[in-house]
Amino acid sequence: xxxxxxxxxxxxxxxRTLITGASIMFAVFFAVLIQSMNRGSHEYMIDNMARFHTGxxxxxxxxxxxxxxxxxxFEMDDALFExxxxxxxxxxxxxxxxxxxxxxxxxQQTRGAYxxxxxxxxxxxxxGLKDHLKSGRFFTPGEGAVVMGxxxxxxxxxxxxxxxxxxxxxxxxxxxxxxxxIAGLVKHPMFEMNxxxxxxxxxxxxxxxxxxxxxxxxxxxxxxxxxxxxxAASVRESMTENGEFTVxxxxxLMPELLQAIEFDMASAYVMSAILYIVIAFGLFGTILMxxxxxxxxxxxxxxxxxxxPSLSLVLFLESLLIGVIGVLAGCFISFLVVFYFYHHPIPxxxxxxxxxxxxxxxxxxxxxxxxxxxxxxxxIVLLLSTLICLYPIIRVxxxxxxxxxxx
Amino acid sequence: xxxxxxxxxxxxxxxxxxxxxxHALRDVSLSFEQxxxxxxxxxxxxxxxxxxxxxxxxxxPTSGSVMIDGVSIxxxxxxxxxxxxxxNIGFVFQHYNLIPVFTARENVSFIMLLQKRDKAxxxxxxxxxxxxxxxxxxxxxxxxxxxxxQQQRVAVARALASRPKFILADExxxxxxxxSAMNLLDIMEKMNREENVTFIFSTHDQRVxxxxxxxxxxxxxxxxxxxxxxxxxxxA
Ligand SMILES: Nc1ncnc2c1ncn2[C@@H]1O[C@H](COP(=O)(O)OP(=O)(O)OP(=O)(O)O)[C@@H](O)[C@H]1O
Ligand SMILES: [Mg+2]
Numbered sequence: 243x244x245x246x247x248x249x250x251x252x253x254x255x256x257x258r259t260l261i262t263g264a265s266i267m268f269a270v271f272f273a274v275l276i277q278s279m280n281r282g283s284h285e286y287m288i289d290n291m292a293r294f295h296t297g298x299x300x301x302x303x304x305x306x307x308x309x310x311x312x313x314x315x316f317e318m319d320d321a322l323f324e325x326x327x328x329x330x331x332x333x334x335x336x337x338x339x340x341x342x343x344x345x346x347x348x349x350q351q352t353r354g355a356y357x358x359x360x361x362x363x364x365x366x367x368x369x370g371l372k373d374h375l376k377s378g379r380f381f382t383p384g385e386g387a388v389v390m391g392x393x394x395x396x397x398x399x400x401x402x403x404x405x406x407x408x409x410x411x412x413x414x415x416x417x418x419x420x421x422x423x424i425a426g427l428v429k430h431p432m433f434e435m436n437x438x439x440x441x442x443x444x445x446x447x448x449x450x451x452x453x454x455x456x457x458x459x460x461x462x463x464x465x466x467x468x469x470x471x472x473x474a475a476s477v478r479e480s481m482t483e484n485g486e487f488t489v490x491x492x493x494x495l496m497p498e499l500l501q502a503i504e505f506d507m508a509s510a511y512v513m514s515a516i517l518y519i520v521i522a523f524g525l526f527g528t529i530l531m532x533x534x535x536x537x538x539x540x541x542x543x544x545x546x547x548x549x550x551p552s553l554s555l556v557l558f559l560e561s562l563l564i565g566v567i568g569v570l571a572g573c574f575i576s577f578l579v580v581f582y583f584y585h586h587p588i589p590x591x592x593x594x595x596x597x598x599x600x601x602x603x604x605x606x607x608x609x610x611x612x613x614x615x616x617x618x619x620x621x622i623v624l625l626l627s628t629l630i631c632l633y634p635i636i637r638v639x640x641x642x643x644x645x646x647x648x649x
Numbered sequence: 650x651x652x653x654x655x656x657x658x659x660x661x662x663x664x665x666x667x668x669x670x671x672h673a674l675r676d677v678s679l680s681f682e683q684x685x686x687x688x689x690x691x692x693x694x695x696x697x698x699x700x701x702x703x704x705x706x707x708x709x710p711t712s713g714s715v716m717i718d719g720v721s722i723x724x725x726x727x728x729x730x731x732x733x734x735x736x737n738i739g740f741v742f743q744h745y746n747l748i749p750v751f752t753a754r755e756n757v758s759f760i761m762l763l764q765k766r767d768k769a770x771x772x773x774x775x776x777x778x779x780x781x782x783x784x785x786x787x788x789x790x791x792x793x794x795x796x797x798x799q800q801q802r803v804a805v806a807r808a809l810a811s812r813p814k815f816i817l818a819d820e821x822x823x824x825x826x827x828x829s830a831m832n833l834l835d836i837m838e839k840m841n842r843e844e845n846v847t848f849i850f851s852t853h854d855q856r857v858x859x860x861x862x863x864x865x866x867x868x869x870x871x872x873x874x875x876x877x878x879x880x881x882x883x884x885a
Binding site: 243246247250251254539542543544545546547548549550552643644647 | 702705707708727728731732734735736740742746748749750751755759760762763764807811
């Protein structure tokens, strides 16, 4: 009966309730859209960056962080890989890497190079590396050839078919040096890496630096970017207990990226907040009117014996119902839109698209879709409704029955 | 055989005691019995409404006390009073009595719902009461769709629904034309006669006064006269 009373009271002024509900609907709609585009582009960015650069989750020897040298490598061991893969169901696959810095020299020039021993197929699965090949071909393991970044090749003035000399330190102070034919050039999506990268097959690099069967880093790839934290937690829990390994996630490995994203998120939140403040005033106006025009009615209700808490409950329900109507409608239409664009990302055109393509990314505006997107807006609106209905409730508790009946 | 259900003892109400004091009631000591059909009359400003509000627990006296069925309501807290009103007193106001979004039926059953009555009893009683006030056909109409007289009859049915000890009606006919007023009085009288429901109502209307069996006349906040009239004066 209380719910019935609240519901019917809402429709006493149909137009006002509809306008208020509609304004909440639009706020929810735009907030969901802003957040979806914002988080969508962040995930896309993180995804691309992490895939080429650090991976989402890294397993390292625990000494590697303070001393990133080839002395602190660990053994690639099938049993170990299996153990890691079993820590969480959302682990998609594992990518081993052996990373070190060496001097790269051509006949004319010498440069610092970031040399990475990879299993090309796994690396490709992670970031589509082979699609970035600009000229030549990829190496086969054991052939002793390299694939390098276009930028670095330009600086060294070498091309496919030329020979690259690498010089550095191997494991336990040995000297690592060799001559390597250049099998291919990649255009690396990230500038600094384009200017530094030299890829070699993992067993080849292991042999060069006297670290047979060893790797510096194991990338753990979760199913989705947003699974990073849970997966990392599981891996961390089971792999770090005896202090042998450390587990790091992309925000720890790329703090600058995290910072940029947080800044961007903050501006999206400010926009949503402004939206909701405007809506809150609208809702408050409606609730205020609904209260003021019914003071006498409240007086009668209290006179005949309705208790103040019951009357407050009715008022709370009224406020809540408007909110719920708005949230449901808003979530519904925004779901349709987000769902569509999630599956059909908006293609970008013009300079922006060109710039993004230059990075090796597809020029699209990706959307983010998850229940939390809608849940957050629902919680915000329902909190607002609750907060706003405090006004009529306080009025009811302070109301003098006689005075109200005369109002 | 009849016992006092309401007793006021030197009831005094002074509005604005600190600024411009208004003596709305002066030492009013009255006693009402079960089954009365009593009219409170007097010129405007004489204290009729104030008296009914005191008896109904809607207002607090400056001094003196109100006892209902041997219980003093004067010292009760707001929450206790609301509950006391719900269980013991029926109200019919001059206007804006009904919940506009509820139908006649819902308005009547609402009060029983507040009393947490059994649902089946509630529905049965609602229909019976609406039939008794002659609104069987209009049970599902909302107040706006009813005439003033019909609305007041719904209000009487609602007041009765809670099975109160007595019903207070402050100028229930003031907004009605005389035919509707007499019709309302007929219903109140019938309830009084058949079910021994106690009515105390204030009025300015001489024809309404004529129907009362006891007439209390107020002047300037004091009881000027308190007369039991002929019970058979029922012809309007
Ligand atoms: N809330 C109030 N504040 C100040 N004075 C009041 C208040 N309520 C009533 N009064 C005064 O108390 C006196 C009695 O008022 P009351 O309403 O009881 O008269 P009444 O007999 O019902 O009059 P009417 O026939 O016009 O309804 C009047 O002088 C009135 O002005
Ligand atoms: Mg009055």
